[in-house]
Amino acid sequence: MSADTERSRLLPVTLTAEFRLVTFAALAALTVSYGRVLYHVTDVVGGARLMLAVLLGSATLAVVVGRVLRVRTAVFLTLLLLGGGVTVYFLSVPASQRALISPPRLLSDTVALLTGLSVLRLTQANVWALSIAPAPVFLSWYLAVRRRYVGSVVVGGAALGFLVLTGDAGTYTTLAGVVGAAGVVGFGTLDRYGGTGAQVDTLVILLVAMVVVAATLSIAPTTRTGPVLPDRTSPTGVASFVDSGDNVRVVGTIRLSPQVQFTVQSPTESYWTTATYDRYTGSGRVRSGDTDPYVGRLRGPPGGGRALGQTVTAETELGAMPAAWRPVRVEGLPANRIRVTSQGSVRPTTTLDPGESYTVTSRVVDAPPEELRSAGTDYPEGVVERYTQLPASTPDRVGARAANVTAAADAETPYEKALAIEAHLESSKRYSLTVERPEGDVADAFLFEMDAGYCTYFATTMVTMLRAEGVPARFVTGYTPGERVDGEFVVRGLDSHAWVQVYVPDEGWVRFDPTPASPRESAERARLSEARQSGEPGVDTENSGSSTPTPTPTGGDGTAVTDTAQAPTGNVSFGTGDSGAVGGTVPQRTTIDDGYELPSTETLAFWGIVLVGVGAAVRRTGAGGRVVRAVWLRRRGPRRDPDADAVRAFERLVYLLERQERPRRPGETPRAFVRSVTDDGRAARVLATYERARYGDGVDRVAADDAADAVGELVRERTLPTRPFVG
Known part of the structure; x- marks a missing residue:
């Protein structure tokens, strides 16, 4: 049994499955980032439906054969796909232009693509996109199925990086691809070696931070005054x-x-x-x-x-x-x-x-x-x-x-x-x-x-x-x-x-x-x-x-x-x-009939990602639970059964004393805990009411209300302003 298999066996099955699911979702985001650019080329020039079939088919093939095909065989198959695609593109170029192709010309064209020549400027650009697409999609998904996540990101990232260099991948497309790649590496590592909920939260926070930093930084190149x-x-x-x-x-x-x-x-x-x-x-x-x-x-x-x-x-x-x-x-x-x-x-x-x-x-x-x-x-x-x-x-x-x-x-x-x-x-x-x-x-x-x-x-x-x-x-x-x-x-x-x-x-x-x-x-x-x-x-x-x-x-x-x-x-x-050149990435907005301007899709997506990051940070730090408990502590709550209200008042008292004095020890009785941390008469009344409600014949409405009021007074005195409450 391999080390990876042993580690997977020791982890909870549901947690491992969740990590893998998120990893493949991140890989899908990376694939969509460069696949979207290639699809746009075919949408403009022709063959958009065929491009969708090529992208989905290549990923599906990789998933199907991923467990049975050896790595060397998969790499060889990828090279065949790439070589075949280049050949198809070469044959699609008109004969008059094909005659001009030479090694120096191929080299200069490649350099041009890597220095800003848009794919859309190519002759038969749609054929080029359809010919190139299968290789990176197949290999990146194949490596992911084999749990070689870093290699998967290298292949997918190379495809995206190429399109960034040609100038066809925009800011948001590139950002989505980078975040997807980081997600594959991060969650893939958790899948292979195990992880905790706290690590997941930390990873999500880092990914969101990447998005926020990248979206708020803009570079405006200097240009001379034009007409x-x-x-x-x-x-x-x-x-x-x-x-x-x-x-x-x-x-x-x-x-x-x-x-x-x-x-x-x-x-x-x-x-x-x-x-x-x-x-x-x-x-x-x-x-x-x-x-x-x-x-x-x-x-x-x-x-x-x-x-x-x-x-x-x-x-x-x-x-x-x-x-x-x-x-x-x-x-x-x-x-x-x-x-x-x-x-x-x-x-x-x-x-x-x-x-x-x-x-x-x-x-x-x-x-x-x-x-x-x-x-x-x-x-x-x-x-x-x-x-x-x-x-x-x-x-x-x-x-x-x-x-x-x-x-x-x-x-x-x-x-x-x-x-x-x-x-x-x-x-x-x-x-x-x-x-x-x-x-x-x-x-x-x-x-x-x-x-x-x-x-x-x-x-x-x-x-x-x-x-x-x-x-x-x-x-x-x-x-x-x-x-x-x-x-x-x-x-x-x-x-x-x-x-x-x-x-x-x-x-x-x-x-x-x-x-x-x-x-x-x-x-x-x-x-x-x-x-x-x-x-x-x-x-x-x-x-x-x-x-x-x-x-x-x-x-x-x-x-x-x-x-x-x-x-x-x-x-x-x-x-x-x-x-x-972008002088500040500020999305355009849509105006509806009453004059109110709706945020763009990019703006909504950005703030949605920010909220996810805030949620992860709240979860990671436990701030959410503390806020909820702080609100619960300060609220008397609706009147119900007197015994239930008395129990609730005592629970609020214990929470207050544990946060400001010391935690209640295992096996320590309510009476022993309260008497050891405070001699306040109001706390003693709340304790006595709780004991009658829980262990005696019950309490009436007057006693329950008195206990709730006493806890309220203690909360106000102990949290504001002399002893701020730390939830």
């Missing part, structure tokens, strides 16, 4: 989208930055694009795919388009390369400082310093509305799959609303559907920079729960509605034209904006802007005027100080706003996703 900033009262730190981040997340209230970001010398105005995003996560956007080196020429739109040259000069540090869509040539910067995204945007490898400039030649779509309206649905291969993607969890009512809007407008072609949805959002929602970021799907909340929002909400919702209608659309960030001064455009942070591109066969990506124009214009003017009056630095160039932004026409006449059209300025704000 859009969080509102001073906003709890969420915001990283400006001007840096062309790969992940963007819709946030709540923001304020506009009036500082000049760059100037553009161009014969005509345009929207200056910085980034495009294809994947929608329900709370933000992700740019999938890798970037490629710039080789001197980029592909233009299918219809050719009109050539437009622009010279962009940075007035502050820029992490992006604004350009009219679609850029086909870049000059003025070394080729090794330029990268091209898989969506066609250009971005710098290093930040552009103030004064640096580059020249871009773009091919701008300028097809007339008649041609766009008559375009069919003969999309290039891959466009529909990539740009009609929606999370599986997207509420059905979003698609239903989109169908109702297009049907009411008799919209049949994709272009007409885009016009109808654009007009619907412009007319049905107000523009406001002061909003409460909703929980859940942003587009769904904006359509059905919010009255107002800014451009990020409008663009996100329009893209989602179009995709629900099967129209390829994508989310775009950048800047509106800015202020025209002496032949150049002065572009400020308050010109930052988000809009929509819709793919039209034979023409390319056509721009739509569903955000109401006039309110954006008013917000821009007010913010610039405020900045000038208060003397904020960097809000003007040498020639722009005495001028005011010129109102620009929009597509309010029912025609598409292409890159040759003027449009009013706007704003947009983005965070860095679940794993991004």
Whole structure:
């Protein structure tokens, strides 16, 4: 018989079973923490139900074979699962991309994942998640069944740690996983070696302390001033989208930055694009795919388009390369400082310093509305799959609303559907920079729960509605034209904006802007005027100080706003996703009809955990029992049978004397105990009444009440204020 088996035999059976049950519950929490991230990937890209089956199936298989499979065999099987998964993923990658894979590329991609590259940016991210998931789940649960709890945590913790490094595991997810891992080790040790209730309480207190400390500490990384900033009262730190981040997340209230970001010398105005995003996560956007080196020429739109040259000069540090869509040539910067995204945007490898400039030649779509309206649905291969993607969890009512809007407008072609949805959002929602970021799907909340929002909400919702209608659309960030001064455009942070591109066969990506124009214009003017009056630095160039932004026409006449059209300025704000910079982890709240704000799920869970910890601490210290006894001591209690009341009065007296004099010795009679610790006549009367009630003919109501009153007097005298009662 092994030592573990012998120890288990000596422990009470129910206690060992309870420890093991809690251990597996903690392992489930660890598994759910990284499994939730993998499930989210498949929810966004596809295969969510299959992921659930994979996670549950792997754990079930481990439990079934855990007692019969040797450890070496299980490890070998895990390696087979992992190797097979990598092979499946490799074969799922398109052949054109597979040909580019080499050992150095694999190494660089691995390093990128370990330094913040989101899994959602991978090609075939859902296949990757489904291929990787079985191995850690199976091995961690197998080792737990074999009672090798530390090894189980190492495997599960490695899976979670990897997803933390990629930036896909958020604060609460990571915290849940860490607490689960600690619970597996702690309760697993009690399972293997035995433990007491006091040890359980201590462990629970430590776990709760981990949660409280981790949830109350926040780190806000310093970032330079961007074009859009969080509102001073906003709890969420915001990283400006001007840096062309790969992940963007819709946030709540923001304020506009009036500082000049760059100037553009161009014969005509345009929207200056910085980034495009294809994947929608329900709370933000992700740019999938890798970037490629710039080789001197980029592909233009299918219809050719009109050539437009622009010279962009940075007035502050820029992490992006604004350009009219679609850029086909870049000059003025070394080729090794330029990268091209898989969506066609250009971005710098290093930040552009103030004064640096580059020249871009773009091919701008300028097809007339008649041609766009008559375009069919003969999309290039891959466009529909990539740009009609929606999370599986997207509420059905979003698609239903989109169908109702297009049907009411008799919209049949994709272009007409885009016009109808654009007009619907412009007319049905107000523009406001002061909003409460909703929980859940942003587009769904904006359509059905919010009255107002800014451009990020409008663009996100329009893209989602179009995709629900099967129209390829994508989310775009950048800047509106800015202020025209002496032949150049002065572009400020308050010109930052988000809009929509819709793919039209034979023409390319056509721009739509569903955000109401006039309110954006008013917000821009007010913010610039405020900045000038208060003397904020960097809000003007040498020639722009005495001028005011010129109102620009929009597509309010029912025609598409292409890159040759003027449009009013706007704003947009983005965070860095679940794993991004957080300036204080303050959960958002839900508002009900009467105006009362309900705490978020995270807040309720946090305080629930705190209460569990308080309960464990009370149990561990015995404070709960002492409080109950202290209250019992001070309460006379309801009148019942006189004999019962007399007994109760004596029990209160004994409890008081034991706590303040000495405990009653084994075998010591009530009379001997009371007479040995006090000579107070009231205590003698209580004792005499007790003896008659317990051993004699009983007592009447007067005697019972006298005993209760006497004990009450003794309690008050002995506990307050001269001799505080220590329960």
